[in-house]
Amino acid sequence: MKAIGFIGYSNTGKTTLIEKLIPLLRARGLSVSAIKNAHHGFDMDRPGKDSYRYREAGAGQVLIATGERWALLTETPAQPAPLDALLAELAPCDLVIIEGFKSEGQIPRIEVRRTTNTEPPLYPHDPNVVAIAADHAVDTRLPVLNLNDPATIVAFVTAHLEL
Secondary structure: OEEEEEEOOOOOOHHHHHHHHHHHHHHOOOOEEEEEOOOOOOOOOOOOOHHHHHHHHOOOEEEEEOOOOEEEEEOOOOOOOOHHHHHHHOOOOOEEEEEOOOOOOOOOEEEEEOOOOOOOOOHHHOOOEEEEEEOOOOOOOOOEEEOOOHHHHHHHHHHHOOO
């Protein structure tokens, strides 16, 4: 499976961009999966639900299945699961889009930047950044892609990854 990462600071529009890229990639006939690194704790379960009760009772994994989808919840209290382990959990597909995990793995990454960013850029310190998606000009030797033109970003990704 090939993978591309999207990194950047909070509120730069990474999720919104990825949400626009997925249907364009699917329209090209590609199967796409996604991994999102959530910095804040999250819970798909709600107190009182059976799966929640199983985890609270100490189950290390709980698989929830319906007729339309299934989800595997895995407890990792000792340490977060590394990106490579998460990638290994996915079914085969043409492309995995990864949001976050900016310091893990050797996957190519696109840094998302907006004029409202006051934080320093990440790309000078990350050799895995292959392009910048921005809503403004960026002084770099890397390709700078128009953040508001998802079709151009899809063209770059598919060419760069030879999809």
